Amino acid sequence: MATETHEATSHAADAAASAPGMPQLDFSNWGNQIFWLLVTLVVIYFVLSRIALPRIANVLAERQGTITNDIAAAEQLKAKAADAEDAYNKALADARAEAQRIVAEAKAEIQADLDAATAKADAEIAAKAAESEKAIAEIRAGALESVKVVAADTAAEIVSALGGQADDGTVVAAIDTRMKG
């Protein structure tokens, strides 16, 4: 109850202290507010325009610059990569062409060697064949002679066995005639 009475009295005091209407319309303290407001605004203005805003502007510009640079660098690297790929493809194509050329060359060389070897072999074979033919002919001639000798001998023997008198010249002539026939 004591508090209640106290409050009642303090309320009366409050009613006097609290503005009857809007404290906003109490013009006696406008000068004070306006003074401090102007101080506040000037301080904020200087802090912002001298320190904060240029700093943020710098940071933003720097970031923009960095981004632009990075994009340019990336572009450059991309171009480099494309160049490298082109060079690689070109080298690959060159190597392939070179390989084909070497293969063709080797083929031609082998062909030439082969042709030469074939020709040489042919020639050798021809020479050998001719030699063999000659040998055969010789052998044949030798054999014919031997046959003649054997025939003459045999004929003479036969003639003498039959009791005839064989003349060598006659026998040979007779054999020659027979063999020719």
Add this chain to the structure above:
Amino acid sequence: MASEAHGAEEGGLVFHPMDQFIIKPLFGGDEIGLFTVTNATLWMALAVLGIIVMMVIGTRSRAIVPSRSQSVAELAYGFIYKMVEDVAGKDAVKFFPYIMTLFMFIVFANFLGLIPMSFTTTSHFAVTVVLALLVFLTVTIVGFVKNGMGFLGLFWVSSAPLALRPILAIIELISYFVRPVSHSIRLAGNVMAGHAVIKVFAGFAAIAVVSPVSVVAITAMYGLEVLVSFIQAYVFTILTCVYLKDALHPSH
């Protein structure tokens, strides 16, 4: 309980929704002279401090990849810069620090005012009238300096029929001079009304039966006030930009 009984005694609840706006000297005494440090001074100083923390200390690292606090400062910068550029035009960019000052002060004063038991400097007409008059004077002076007498073309609507132009000129002239009034009362009125309504609901909270409703209402109003705090700062700033555009390009 005591206040309830007391209220019943007087035949109703007693509210002092406007007491929160009373300006008191901070260090004793009753007289408020021009340089007396008052609660208004304290909360203005806190606004300055808040701005310094956000815009200067927050950006001290100057990082290319911003920290959280730096992002906030950059966001505020980009928000107002873009507004000035888009609304008032590219040549208004040199007024950007000035507009940024207004915006930052109003936004900080509004939000600091939402702290319980705090004092809202922007709820006082003395403050908003000065802010609005500063804008009005700046715009008028810039208009005449930039365009000379051509600035009066703002009131002479050349696209209207000739007969209507004098009437329109009077209307335009009146609306031009009403600008600082609406500009200032809009801000202080919104802030003050919200705070007073919260206080009224707080008074109802003394009655046990309605106090849950009252607490919910206070919460809802508080949410609304958070929006209003930002929106009124935004509106004040964008109107400044619009007026500035008139000064720089008075032709309609």
